[in-house]
Amino acid sequence: xxxxxxxxxxxxxxxxxxxxxxxxxxxxxxxxxxxxxxxxxxxxxxxxxxxxxxxxxxxxxxxxxxxxxxxxxxxxxxxxxxxxxxxxxxxxxxxxxxxxxxxxxxxxxxxxxxxxxxxxxxxxxxxxxxxxxxxxxxxxxxxxxxxxxxxxxxxxxxxxxxxxxxxxxxxxxxxxxxxxxxxxxxxxxxxxxxxxxxxxxxxxxxxxxxxxxxxxxxxxxxxxxxxxxxxxxxxxxxxxxxxxxxxxxxxxxxxxxxxxxxxxxxxxxxxxxxxxxxxxxxxxxxxxxxxxxxxxxxxxxxxxxxxxxxxxxxxxxxxxxxxxxxxxxxxxxxxxxxxxxxxxxxxxxxxxxxxxxxxxxxxxxxxxxxxxxxxxxxxxxxxx
Amino acid sequence: xxxxxxxxxxxxxxxxxxxxxxxxxxxxxxxxxxxxxxxxxxxxxxxxxxxxxxxxxxxxxxxxxxxxxxxxxxxxxxxxxxxxxxxxxxxxxxxxxxxxxxxxxxxxxxxxxxxxxxxxxxxxxxxxxxxxxxxxxxxxxxxxxxxxxxxxxxxxxxxxxxxxxxxxxxxxxxxxxxxxxxxxxxxxxxxxxxxxxxxxxxxxxxxxxxxxxxxxxxxxxxxxxxxxxxxxxxxxxxxxxxxxxxx
Numbered sequence: 001x002x003x004x005x006x007x008x009x010x011x012x013x014x015x016x017x018x019x020x021x022x023x024x025x026x027x028x029x030x031x032x033x034x035x036x037x038x039x040x041x042x043x044x045x046x047x048x049x050x051x052x053x054x055x056x057x058x059x060x061x062x063x064x065x066x067x068x069x070x071x072x073x074x075x076x077x078x079x080x081x082x083x084x085x086x087x088x089x090x091x092x093x094x095x096x097x098x099x100x101x102x103x104x105x106x107x108x109x110x111x112x113x114x115x116x117x118x119x120x121x122x123x124x125x126x127x128x129x130x131x132x133x134x135x136x137x138x139x140x141x142x143x144x145x146x147x148x149x150x151x152x153x154x155x156x157x158x159x160x161x162x163x164x165x166x167x168x169x170x171x172x173x174x175x176x177x178x179x180x181x182x183x184x185x186x187x188x189x190x191x192x193x194x195x196x197x198x199x200x201x202x203x204x205x206x207x208x209x210x211x212x213x214x215x216x217x218x219x220x221x222x223x224x225x226x227x228x229x230x231x232x233x234x235x236x237x238x239x240x241x242x243x244x245x246x247x248x249x250x251x252x253x254x255x256x257x258x259x260x261x262x263x264x265x266x267x268x269x270x271x272x273x274x275x276x277x278x279x280x281x282x283x284x285x286x287x288x289x290x291x292x293x294x295x296x297x298x299x300x301x302x303x304x305x306x307x308x309x310x311x312x313x314x315x316x317x318x319x320x321x322x323x324x325x326x327x328x329x330x331x332x333x334x335x336x337x338x339x340x341x342x343x344x345x346x347x348x349x350x351x352x353x354x355x356x357x358x359x360x361x362x363x364x365x366x367x368x369x370x371x372x373x374x375x376x377x378x379x380x381x382x383x384x
Numbered sequence: 385x386x387x388x389x390x391x392x393x394x395x396x397x398x399x400x401x402x403x404x405x406x407x408x409x410x411x412x413x414x415x416x417x418x419x420x421x422x423x424x425x426x427x428x429x430x431x432x433x434x435x436x437x438x439x440x441x442x443x444x445x446x447x448x449x450x451x452x453x454x455x456x457x458x459x460x461x462x463x464x465x466x467x468x469x470x471x472x473x474x475x476x477x478x479x480x481x482x483x484x485x486x487x488x489x490x491x492x493x494x495x496x497x498x499x500x501x502x503x504x505x506x507x508x509x510x511x512x513x514x515x516x517x518x519x520x521x522x523x524x525x526x527x528x529x530x531x532x533x534x535x536x537x538x539x540x541x542x543x544x545x546x547x548x549x550x551x552x553x554x555x556x557x558x559x560x561x562x563x564x565x566x567x568x569x570x571x572x573x574x575x576x577x578x579x580x581x582x583x584x585x586x587x588x589x590x591x592x593x594x595x596x597x598x599x600x601x602x603x604x605x606x607x608x609x610x611x612x613x614x615x616x617x618x619x620x621x622x623x624x625x626x627x628x629x630x631x
Binding site for chain 2: 279280282283284285286287288289290293297298301302305378379
């Protein structure tokens with residue numbers, strides 16, 4: 001009976017370190033834990049290195065602040081505070097080292113179970129050290145990126161005075177984006193459902209409808225939105241068709257984006273409708289509800305609940321696509337920022353647009369998460 | 385004249401014959417139980433009667449009117465023929481009350497107030513008035529099935545089809561559902577049940593039909609079918625049921 005030559009093995013007595021069965025078979029799970037000291041030492045070394053890198057980076061940041069004339073007691077004490085905080089990375093590594101040593105000691109005393117517990121927590125803290133070290137390292141890289149080449153990145157993208165001066169001009173232009181996507185979203189919600197129902201039209205009579213709807217979805221999902229906007233925005237006025245030729249640029253943008261996004265949303269709706277089990281249709285139809293009544297009262301209300309997350313995805317895509325309307329000359333936030341950027345040879349106004357898009361998107365994602373959660377709580381077991 | 389008359393119906397699912405000339409009659413106020421091995425077509429037969437499935441040939445008549453085949457207004461048929469499913473199939477996005485009211489309001493065009501009063505009366509009768517504003521997923525299986533029965537009853541059907549309504553319930557919840565069926569039988573509701581509850585079939589049924597190989601293989605009063613079946617297949621089926629201690 002030899003499980004390990006290096007460490008003593010208890011003969012019997014404790015559960016877990018128990019008696020081995022007769023013969024050649026070993027109960028493998030009763031083996032003593034492998035030593036964690038090497039990995040723990042590696043964790044200490046890596047975290048120590050990252051802490052040193054952090055201090056180096058903080059020094060560079062201080063230098064950058066001096067160049068920018070922003071250094072002062074407040075900034076300095078903040079940097080010192082961050083430097084002290086960075087040292088906390090060492091804590092899990094040191095802890096894992098202690099636990100690993102402890103595990104080895106316990107094992108020499110012959111308690112396999114306790115040794116296993118200690119070794120397991122040692123490994124737990126080793127992984128925590130590596131995880132946090134990796135994260136901290138990424139933060140350092142980002143900081144280095146911003147201060148590299150004599151603050152080139154910061155100056156190019158984050159010229160704060162310029163951002164401040166042009167912010168309201170861009171915000172005003174951003175209203176065009178909001179106006180376009182709000183109206184397009186309402187239209188897409190309706191249009192997508194119409195197309196989805198057409199794609200699901202039943203029976204032989206529905207076949208031509210299904211084919212046309214499928215054709216539309218195929219075409220408009222293949223067309224890049226920018227080409228669509230371009231063709232509609234410049235093409236329709238050239239055709240001289242009555243009424244439509246006099247639409248505003250924004251209306252053409254709304255029309256083009258509705259057609260593109262509607263094709264995606266139609267597929268989302270269709271997936272939602274088809275995700276409802278046929279037994280729900282059977283139940284509704286067996287109560288005497290017609291096909292349309294079944295869709296309206298039973299299938300669509302349930303399907304829509306399933307598709308809220310993908311629907312939000314489509315909407316976020318649509319919102320971002322409003323930045324493409326500059327190809328037909330609408331002065332939206334992006335176009336406005338390009339104009340400023342080329343006058344001032346600095347991209348910071350475009351950063352403003354980027355931030356505006358981020359600021360409107362993130363709350364929507366959180367809001368939808370909460371709506372879904374609330375709906376689920378209302379209908380599911382175990383809720384209050 | 386029988387209320388439901390099924391004459392020589394045939395149906396195939398692909399190459400698999402489901403019915404090969406099945407005939408069956410249900411009188412008004414009669415309770416008929418369908419028994420038989422799984423896959424013998426009990427559920428399919430019920431689904432054919434209210435038009436959820438079509439038949440290939442033969443005919444199904446209700447009150448002497450043919451209700452199978454092309455040209456039938458299935459929506460109108462289903463107003464008078466209620467069905468309750470094994471898996472309840474309540475609408476999870478509606479409260480119990482809304483589930484019960486949906487068809488009376490949308491199909492029968494009853495005013496909401498009237499439909500609600502009637503739905504509440506039915507729910508009270510089965511002891512679910514306290515759950516009227518709950519969503520189905522918060523109810524036990526037995527409560528859900530009782531609600532599903534009430535949903536079918538709210539349409540005031542002439543006949544009720546019950547498709548193994550206790551098969552997906554925990555054993556201790558079966559009784560509360562069967563009690564309702566028992567009450568309905570006592571009130572004279574015409575019912576056709578597919579069931580594995582042989583004890584219950586023996587108690588409430590006026591007639592038991594053993595389905596096998598696409599036909600009604602043997603039928604008769606429960607006492608005769610269960611105690612002295614004449615057909616070999618019926619005997620071997622019942623023997624297996626007894627071995628499983630379900631009879």
